Amino acid sequence: MSQERPTIELATSPGYLLKVASTALRTAMEEVLRPLGMTITHYSCLELLAQRPGLSNSELARGTFVTRQSMNVLLQSLQRDGLVTRPEQPASGRALPTELTAAGRRQLAGASAAVRGVEDRMLADMDAADRRRLTGLLERCVVALRQE
Amino acid sequence: MSQERPTIELATSPGYLLKVASTALRTAMEEVLRPLGMTITHYSCLELLAQRPGLSNSELARGTFVTRQSMNVLLQSLQRDGLVTRPEQPASGRALPTELTAAGRRQLAGASAAVRGVEDRMLADMDAADRRRLTGLLERCVVALRQE
């Protein structure tokens, strides 16, 4: 089949490249997280909690790009497995602040190392200046898209 | 607050930013395509066909990041709506080369303009050099992730 010719027009589209890169990264992360019995959302939830303890279900959902409903079922399984804790009763409002347990921190440590390995591979041939350029350009994309 | 175990700093993590930017772009594209009655996969399929006529179902699936099965049902609806054509019998092998109809090209024209508008907004504050840097860096990410 005629698949030795790459798509030339699409290859120059930043939007398409963004999708390609994001998909490649997600696939690579899934590959290293699967042996650990974790999904990307599972890992992202623990990572978020490590950096910002006490986040609510809805805040975790926004940070991991899923709905509140999906995060709710994930949190219940994480709680059942003893990786996170949530108070029975809300201290204020309805939000239940979530925190990592020692077991959760242990599991996160392994997963974080694996994910860092993927990220390092992605940036292997870039020096510090290139990495700063990449993050800076991506940030500008996000800001520009946010404003309607 | 210093942490014992270094975790990934999400705010400056290229991987996380890649996800954020990709999600923001997808959301923005969905917003402009919804009034046209199209999904991103729907649009991407037409765009791919415009640039590379005669692609098979499987090739379209790979190019739009869905499975062959999902692309198959989409192609059937596109065919039913008269936007694409596929031969009844394969000329060789099993692949059925798909082509845009005039109606498909018309619909694509509107959608392509809308999507280009989104991309322009994303890159609004970047000059040509910045855009080249962005695409170049993204390409290097993809290449680095591809090799196991």
Add this chain to the structure above:
DNA sequence: GACGGTATGTCAGGATGCTGACATGAGTCA
């Protein structure tokens, strides 16, 4: 104190996409 607006957690119902599997056709190599 009452009210509207906003945010949260939670409960079904349904749409979307994927995994697994099968038969078929083409290319490869002994």
Add this chain to the structure above:
DNA sequence: TGACTCATGTCAGCATCCTGACATACCGTC
């Protein structure tokens, strides 16, 4: 030629996630 490998189109079954909805709790203004 025959066995093997790979890719393709298609079918069924299932998992996943989202849309819609509701009750509740805070916060602002009046």
